[in-house]
Amino acid sequence: MPIDANLVARNGRLTPKAAKNSTAFSRGGIEPLVEFTDDAADRTIRWPAAAAPPVVTRCPAAIWSTFGAVLLPIPG
Secondary structure (H helix, E strand, C coil): CCCCCEEEEEEEEEEECCCCCEEECCCCCCCEEEEEECCEEEEEEEECCCCCCCCCCCCCCCCECCCCCCCECCCC
16 A cells, blocks of 8 residues: 555544554644654553644645644655
C-alpha cells in the first residue's frame, strides 16, 4: 500500500490517510499527543496537561500547537 501522509479526522483523532504502521495525533484535551505502532511495540507520547487543539496548516501537514512554539513537521 502506498504511504499518504495527508491527515484526515478518524474516530476523533488525526491520522495519515495511509501509513505502514498505525499513527494517531491528538485533537486536543487530555488524550495522548501521539499514539503509534512500530515494528516492536505500541508507543504513546503524553503531555502532563490538557493540550490545545492542533491547527493543520498544510498537507502534507505540519501541526501547530500552543505549547509555546512547537511545530511537528509530518514528512510527505
